[in-house]
Amino acid sequence: MNRVHMLEIEFEYNGQKQIITPVLLQDEVDTILIDCGYPDFLPLLEKAARRHGISLQSLTKVIVTHHDMDHIGSLAALKRAYPHIEIIAYELDAPYVEGAKTxxxxxxxxxxxxxxxxxxxxxxxxxxxxxxxxxPASVDRSVHHQERLPWCGGIEIIHTPGHMPGHISLYLPTSKTLISADAVVIEQGRLEIANPQYTMDLEEAIRSVQRLLDYDIEQLICYHGGLFIGNVKQALQHLISAYKSDVK
Incomplete structure (x- = not known):
């Protein structure tokens, strides 16, 4: 049985309430965490996992979608607490996660x-x-675009650059679930580009959203916004059209 658990973590940052949604994937063999929050978030991760009846002692792997502070901040602490875990990152992003590049x-x-x-x-x-x-934290395995990992019913790596050059999203074909990380976020019920003013390449980010249309998505989970409610394909197309209109 393959399970997808959304770890909704509410906290205060710069005086404002925020929520992030790391994801836990689980089957009979593996428990895989997707992204891990800001520094010092290990207790929050453990508490959120316990709400789903899961101990992070069972964690086998962590996949990081990119090296922003709210996605890898607690990675080194996780590795210290659970030294058996395998850390996985996209090939372009791994040197940044490891601290080999600034x-x-x-x-x-x-x-x-x-x-x-x-x-x-x-x-x-x-x-x-x-x-x-x-x-920084050592990466045990680098992955590439369209690589299919065999765990938890299968995980396809989708390179979705724009927000950052090495950003990835994950597609779970058995449940038709897309874990978008920061490729898209939910704001007031709508899909948006995450922090357009800080996006490294906005045009590339829109092309990445276009790439997501190639997938049969029934469930979309955003790191910022959680589970999207509505027609995913239609919402992605609307987002693309809105930005194309702005360019014109």
């Missing part, structure tokens, strides 16, 4: 720093220091 978010923040007004620079410096504090 985070693209750090480079992005530094590249815009001199254009900021003086009063905004202390906060920007604090943000850069926070990004620099994120612990």
């Amino acid at each position: 985070s693209l978010r750090i480079e992005q923040a530094k590249s815009t720093f001199n254009d900021l007004p003086d009063e905004a620079k202390p906060q920007a410096e604090q943000f850069i220091r926070f990004l620099q504090s994120i612990e």
Whole structure:
């Protein structure tokens, strides 16, 4: 029996209530976590898993969709707590997860720093220091576009760049479920591009949404927004059309 569990985690960040939705996949052999939140989120992950009757002691693998701070922040802590787990990342993103390359978010923040007004620079410096504090973690397995992993009924890797060059989404063919990570998010019931102002390549992000239309999706889970309610294909097409109209 293959199961998909959404770990809804509510917290406060910068004085605002936020919710993220890591996902646990489970079968008779494996328990696989998709993304792991900000630094110090291990207790929140463990509590969210327990709500589904799952102990993270049973965790066998962690797949990280990209190296943003809210997706890999607790990865090193997870590995320390559960050293047997296998960490999996996309081939382009693995060097950033491991710390062999400087985070693209750090480079992005530094590249815009001199254009900021003086009063905004202390906060920007604090943000850069926070990004620099994120612990790297060794990647045990790199994956590539359209690779099909045999666990939990099958997991297909979909390279969905734009938000970041090495961003991936995951497709579960047995349940026709797409785990979008930050390829799309839900805002006020609609599908949107995640933080367009910080998206590395907005045109590429739209092409990635277009790529998702190739899949038969009955259930869409967004890291920011959780489970999408509605016609997935129609909502994806509407999002693409909205951005094409803006370009015109």
